[in-house]
Amino acid sequence: MTTKKHQSLKPRKIPSQSRAEQTVAAILEAAACILETKGLDGLNTNLVAQRAGVSIGSLYQYFPGKDALIVALSQRERAVFFAEAEGALNEPTGQRGLKHLIAASVRQQLRRPTLARLLDFEENRPSIAKELAPFITAMTELIRQLLDHEDIPPQPSIETAAGDIIAIVRAIVDAAGERGEVDRTALELRVSRALFGYLGIVGRQP
Amino acid sequence: MTTKKHQSLKPRKIPSQSRAEQTVAAILEAAACILETKGLDGLNTNLVAQRAGVSIGSLYQYFPGKDALIVALSQRERAVFFAEAEGALNEPTGQRGLKHLIAASVRQQLRRPTLARLLDFEENRPSIAKELAPFITAMTELIRQLLDHEDIPPQPSIETAAGDIIAIVRAIVDAAGERGEVDRTALELRVSRALFGYLGIVGRQP
Amino acid sequence: MTTKKHQSLKPRKIPSQSRAEQTVAAILEAAACILETKGLDGLNTNLVAQRAGVSIGSLYQYFPGKDALIVALSQRERAVFFAEAEGALNEPTGQRGLKHLIAASVRQQLRRPTLARLLDFEENRPSIAKELAPFITAMTELIRQLLDHEDIPPQPSIETAAGDIIAIVRAIVDAAGERGEVDRTALELRVSRALFGYLGIVGRQP
Amino acid sequence: MTTKKHQSLKPRKIPSQSRAEQTVAAILEAAACILETKGLDGLNTNLVAQRAGVSIGSLYQYFPGKDALIVALSQRERAVFFAEAEGALNEPTGQRGLKHLIAASVRQQLRRPTLARLLDFEENRPSIAKELAPFITAMTELIRQLLDHEDIPPQPSIETAAGDIIAIVRAIVDAAGERGEVDRTALELRVSRALFGYLGIVGRQP
């Protein structure tokens, strides 16, 4: 069987000893590495275990299956990203908040471009998406609050707008990653233009 | 590994008899169907052959493997799309041209949303992308000509802009497809705003 | 099925028109070529047909199966060889006869070393061997007559001796072919020594 | 094609647990059995695994493919043979050494005639031969030392002589196996005659 259906994708145990935490971290990092170097097709549980210096049995001790690995990896990356993105709420205006969000996205992407792109894709698979719903909800909520500022024109559907915004940022930033761009500022500017245009914000962007 | 490394992705033979053409068409359509209903993981050569009502041997007669199937499918869809998109060059202004392009993209996406989204992703995989390079080149050239009109502000890099434009259109349109949107007009409008914003075109869009 | 069991290995029809003869010759030569360049694993009926410039259907018109191809090829080579070897019977002494036989073997092998070696092997497969029995019988008979001369010490078993002689000649000559040797004379000398030693012929060989 | 091109033929992992050693042994013995009863065409990985009482996955855990199986089998047989053959170096004279070598060859062949013959052939296939080069080298060296004794006439090329000797012994011994001979002594005598004749040793062999 390729993949067992309908099994939990949550980590099996919350590692309480630091030894276990290290194991989990090693496994995730191994998975990340392989994803970056060999792509999705190159990712398999046996290899991950080997690269992590752990037995395959141990891997299954911490992750109930392959998908759980990807979910955990996404969550790891998302957690970092979200911690940065949340700062957007402290910005005084909606536009400043958006810029903050964009900057966080760009930074996230440029840290590990290949990995980010691959995860972006995997997150679309229904089985994975389900587990990442909380993040989507949180992002949507965050964007909703940003759009709520009075310096942002009202949108017909906040839901739709939030989804579009996430998609647009991702698209430009992934495309840049693919091209190997490294200039953060230029990239942020391009994203801003698209986003501000989308939202109907006229006027000068810095 | 799912797929053998480094094998040709080009069709093995061009069908010379009309019976063969039918076979090829049936195979491609079956692949499209499966992609739509069971996703990428559900796509395998045996199932495709079965659904196409041909033997597995026949499939391999025309396609050297699973990836070749995806390539051929992309090319089929791209050909349809490009035929429509090319009309953009007949528009009098750059902005009208872009609208034409957007409309074509939206139409393409709304025809078979799931399929379109899946192919959009697959096309990013390096091995697939290589085979689709001609299409990318053609699209870039088309966009270059559109941006060349004087009603479009000059862009720092045409290449980058072209890539970004393709990515933005795709992103919004795919996101819409995922949500199950069907309102062509509303969708076109949102894409226009993002694109025109990106390009620095100020002023009222309809 | 890899190969149908129990089917005739004889050519299906004796080609009466010269057109058919040419076809058969082309097929055999194509098979020989492929055997030489891609080895046994590279030999398959479709490829042979293609290389012969004939449709696969036509190939089966003349040969009832893959093994029949190999049998026919062996027979073609054997016929040439045997025509030369038979001259041994005209030699005045047994030793001269043997030399004649050796010379014929060496010449045969050096013409197409790789092909000869491959066929030597294939001829051991029971299904092939059956069809080549007449040749073995003829060879055994030929050798029996040579050994019957009074300048050859009597052998305990003519049958065994004949088999051994064929095997020894083949072994040395194939080994030489493998090494890429081209010096006919040196090779003949070595074979003579082994054979004459085997037969208990003492004294000077030229 | 029967076998994937250009993959390693070396065992994938050396069994560290004794359970694994048993598995490997069972697989090799099953392969040997099948080779003896159904020939080369009858050898396939599924059947080997089944006969060995292990899963196909286990087989591939230790052997990357069918050819690796043959290589390992050859090495197993060669190791046994070489251990016996090496004793030839302890003999006082070259001729005694050769007899020792011949006796070892005959014994090896008569143990499992069919298997020996099949392996002899397979070892000629380039891909297999490569892996067995060490054995060939060792044999050549052994023969070189034997021929170095003063009771053996000097040979124009030791390399060639060594190759020929191996080939001659093999040929006669394989032919005997094919005929179902069981008389060790008679066989050894015939080989001796051929070899001594080849080397130019005159005089009475027992």
Next chain:
DNA sequence: TATGAATGAGACTTCATTCAT
């Protein structure tokens, strides 16, 4: 808990052979 050998469903692919045109 950790280990890693074992499992086996299932995907991929070839190629000898047939048969409708």
Next chain:
DNA sequence: CATGAATGAAGTCTCATTCAT
């Protein structure tokens, strides 16, 4: 007779997952 599209049995090989030690 020739053609070449179609067939599908038979084989190869992988990898997610389990389980005895």
